[in-house]
Amino acid sequence: MARRVLLMVALVLYASLFADGIILQKTKISASGYIDQEKLPATKSVRYDPTWESIDSRPLPAWYDEAKFGIFIHWGVFSVPSYGSEWFWWYWQGEKRPDFIAFVNNTYGPGFTYADFAPHFKATFYEPKRWAKTFEASGAKYIVLTSKHHEGYTMWPSSVSWNWNAMDVGPHRDLVGELADAVRSTTKLRFGLYHSMFEWFNPMFKSDAANNYTTQEYVATKTLPELYDIVNKYKPEIIWSDGAPGSSKYWNSTQFLAWLYNDSPVKITVVTNDRWGDDAMCKHGGFLTCDDRYTPSHLLNNKWEDCMTIDSYSWGYRRNMMMSQILPIETLITSLVTTVSYGGNLLLNVGPTSDGIIPPIFEERLLQIGKWLGVNGEAIYKTQPWPTAQNDSTTPNVWYTSKTNGKSLTVYAIILNSLAKDFIVLGCPKISNSTKVSIVGCENDVEWDTLFTGELIVTIPRQQDLPDGAEWGFTLKLENLQQSETSKQPTVNYDSALSHKSKLLHAWKKSI
Numbered sequence: 001m002a003r004r005v006l007l008m009v010a011l012v013l014y015a016s017l018f019a020d021g022i023i024l025q026k027t028k029i030s031a032s033g034y035i036d037q038e039k040l041p042a043t044k045s046v047r048y049d050p051t052w053e054s055i056d057s058r059p060l061p062a063w064y065d066e067a068k069f070g071i072f073i074h075w076g077v078f079s080v081p082s083y084g085s086e087w088f089w090w091y092w093q094g095e096k097r098p099d100f101i102a103f104v105n106n107t108y109g110p111g112f113t114y115a116d117f118a119p120h121f122k123a124t125f126y127e128p129k130r131w132a133k134t135f136e137a138s139g140a141k142y143i144v145l146t147s148k149h150h151e152g153y154t155m156w157p158s159s160v161s162w163n164w165n166a167m168d169v170g171p172h173r174d175l176v177g178e179l180a181d182a183v184r185s186t187t188k189l190r191f192g193l194y195h196s197m198f199e200w201f202n203p204m205f206k207s208d209a210a211n212n213y214t215t216q217e218y219v220a221t222k223t224l225p226e227l228y229d230i231v232n233k234y235k236p237e238i239i240w241s242d243g244a245p246g247s248s249k250y251w252n253s254t255q256f257l258a259w260l261y262n263d264s265p266v267k268i269t270v271v272t273n274d275r276w277g278d279d280a281m282c283k284h285g286g287f288l289t290c291d292d293r294y295t296p297s298h299l300l301n302n303k304w305e306d307c308m309t310i311d312s313y314s315w316g317y318r319r320n321m322m323m324s325q326i327l328p329i330e331t332l333i334t335s336l337v338t339t340v341s342y343g344g345n346l347l348l349n350v351g352p353t354s355d356g357i358i359p360p361i362f363e364e365r366l367l368q369i370g371k372w373l374g375v376n377g378e379a380i381y382k383t384q385p386w387p388t389a390q391n392d393s394t395t396p397n398v399w400y401t402s403k404t405n406g407k408s409l410t411v412y413a414i415i416l417n418s419l420a421k422d423f424i425v426l427g428c429p430k431i432s433n434s435t436k437v438s439i440v441g442c443e444n445d446v447e448w449d450t451l452f453t454g455e456l457i458v459t460i461p462r463q464q465d466l467p468d469g470a471e472w473g474f475t476l477k478l479e480n481l482q483q484s485e486t487s488k489q490p491t492v493n494y495d496s497a498l499s500h501k502s503k504l505l506h507a508w509k510k511s512i
Contacts, residue, residue: 064286070190079317083103176233231266237271244278249277293307306345376414380401394426411479412476426458437478439477444461
């Protein structure tokens, strides 16, 4: 009797944890090629040591893999000159590019300094609740705001960034805190923060770098106090680290992450990326980013994220951006679909103006994605890659995801930019006697058959009979297929994945 009571109590506690979302999952590719979701209840007895082996053993919180889509926001003092990119200060006074020098001299006059931009960072029209609602309407499930970029200006009242933070100079507001409150009070989005480890022109960092990272004055007095501060104050569920030249030992990364996972106020749900030092990128952390706009085009053994931006030239807002440089909705939806098909998340960036306005063209793109996900989200959220194939072997622009429910497997074939066709042939699905084929968001029956070669042929209905957004892509739902053998996936080439970011940081290192 006592054992039965204990068992019932345990089951109730486990169900409570599951209902509250406090279930962690570790994502890995099994021998069969399926991504196993090992869901474990969080327990206080699990503690992580400050080593990469221990840190990497922590299961990834389930919510992150299920979310699939997030919004990145690059905002800071660089939004005032809004020329070139968010690397404006470095290009101007680090690399001393002639076009940047000429822009400042012609626009602001000789003798103007980067610090002179800060008072003009007013955030006059910044409405955090409107931002939050726009991001939620995009279909995103989480956001990541730059709390501090490489310029060193903090978007919250940091005690270790005197007179170079949003409360002391510029808007005189806690920009981070206002957005965190708005997101949590008006939406179901998860709130995350980007944080640059290094600062281009910080004397303490430059001194540590000159000492070949054998001293840690900058880390002890600037970086770590900031990280502990934003976690304790704002409780972000994503810590998106960036800009960490030197080893993770120099940055004391594993010590911070051990605290984050063991004792922080977000220890259960927080996720982190891999940019914690030269030795960590694309190897360690909660999920891999490897490089900006990272698209491995095959399954990985680790969860990964592709961060990209609507303005193909910059992460920060540019006054001189042109329409031809803005990615069309078809490209953005293709990026989302292919990323999810290969097991990744997409983090899509917008750059607000210094006044706090999300440019209308960016807002339009976000709302278009939200419209498409409103119909096709079933094939995106909480899905897994289909191990048989990620894209079709017969017809291009067809991408697969899947969901399991016990022993039942549902496969989604997302068909992009194919409305000009009368029918479509799929070579990867193997039909059984009980197979069902339908279009997600469409009530009408779908005409389909199999060719003598075994391929599935589906008649595409008229556009007016398809759901909204079908001109960008629509989804076939395939149920009760034959189980197929898993295709073999290539191994990721970490060296090539790191090429762009490594070159950028290498060029920066040579210049200091």
